Amino acid sequence: MIRFITITVVSLALTLFAAFLYASDPLWIDVRTPEEYSSGHVEGAVNIPYTEISARIGEVTEDKDATIYVYCRSGRRSGIAQSELQQSGFSNVVNVGGLDDALARAAEVVPE
DSSP states (O other): OHHHHHHHHHHHHHHHHHHHHHHHSOEEEEOSOHHHHHTOOOTTOEEOOGGGHHHHGGGTOOOTTSOEEEEESSSHHHHHHHHHHHHTTOOOEEEEEEHHHHHHHHHHHSOO
């Protein structure tokens, strides 16, 4: 019985730790068109065009406190996406700007 409880507690602790690690990773959203996305993007980024961001954000997170980096080609569309997400209650949305800015920023925030 004690062994079962110990294993259960350890399993629960590992699950919670994994959830913490996953939750602390920032989300990268490329708000350009699918064609632009396919020509190059931040590794691990999800493509949700800025015109669909409010309707589709639930596909990647429902955590209103998640760190979300948005980018496009120049920063204009990602600015619109940032505003939409903030109006939807997301509190930690960063408009990184264009793809070059995003690639540089991703190199800074992605652990090696």
